[in-house]
Amino acid sequence: MRVVMFGYQTWGHRTLQALLDSEHDVVLVVTHPRSEHAYEKIWSDSVADLAEGNGVPVLIRNRPDDEELFTRLKEAEPDIIVANNWRTWIPPHIYGLPRHGTLNVHDSLLPKYAGFSPLIWALINGEREVGVTAHMMDAELDAGDIVMQRAVEVGPADTATDLFHKTVDLIAPVTTEALGLIASGRTDFTPQDRSRATFFHKRAAEDIRIDWTWPAEDLERLVRAQSAPYPSAFTYHRGARLEIVTAVVSEGRYGGTPGRIFYREGEGVVIVAGADARTGRNRGLAVTRVRTEDGTELPAAEYFTSMGGYLTGRP
Structure with a gap:
């Protein structure tokens, strides 16, 4: 033909x-x-x-x-x-x-x-x-x-x-x-x-902004979906953009407020996740690698030198 x-x-x-x-x-x-x-x-x-x-x-x-x-x-x-x-x-x-x-x-x-x-x-x-x-x-x-x-x-x-x-x-x-x-x-x-x-619809910057009220399982898939060479999923820490390069669903269940930088687990740092995180029934997102605004990529355990504070959707 x-x-x-x-x-x-x-x-x-x-x-x-x-x-x-x-x-x-x-x-x-x-x-x-x-x-x-x-x-x-x-x-x-x-x-x-x-x-x-x-x-x-x-x-x-x-x-x-x-x-x-x-x-x-x-x-x-x-x-x-x-x-x-x-x-x-x-x-x-x-x-x-x-x-x-x-x-x-x-x-x-x-x-x-x-x-x-x-x-x-x-x-x-x-x-x-x-x-x-x-x-x-x-x-x-x-x-x-x-x-x-x-x-x-x-x-x-x-x-x-x-x-x-x-x-x-x-x-x-x-x-x-x-x-x-x-x-x-x-x-x-x-x-x-x-x-x-x-x-x-087409993907855009707003679609890769992390919403910590999502369940950790959904956030882990979002991070995998935004793998290199795609733009990485991102959040904000202390007003600066922080890209989440790799992450896994936590082994433990963590309660509190979505976005809280909470606990070291294995090679990751657990962020509280899920709209009903206050119940303590949810897994968290254990972030393992991050990338800062200047392009530096490093293990999350090295970036988060202390626990506490929050990751947010906006600066």
């Missing part, structure tokens, strides 16, 4: 590489310009460089809504469009242009975690599996019929970085197997159960 690819960052790069390695003919690539957004500078393999290195024409667009782009798409005569990590809405006159429509590849187990940053949100929420879904694009974002889906388990110590590496390796087989089904004439794909659908 003649394929036009819409994609960006490493997800789009892996998709394009899979298409170039396949029996299909990539006739045009559309990608976004480079961005300075904190999350878009991560996993930023260039789709444009890969396409140009393989002699494929490239168009750079923030949005696919101009007449020149539509004309180039029609001239390319694609049998299908394949999209992965395209960051803006693709209108119906574009996704419906090819005779087979548009196949979108998304890094979640749809219908859950449509939208943005699905791996991070899934880890924060304690999901046992994550994965990749190839589905036919329709008028609602990430809502079309599922062509192919594969899952991997979330390990008890996995970070968002670990899950990225697990799922990015699924892109090539999911994409090529889905295209194989479409090329064979299959059209009876699996409708999504919209009663199970969830839709998440």
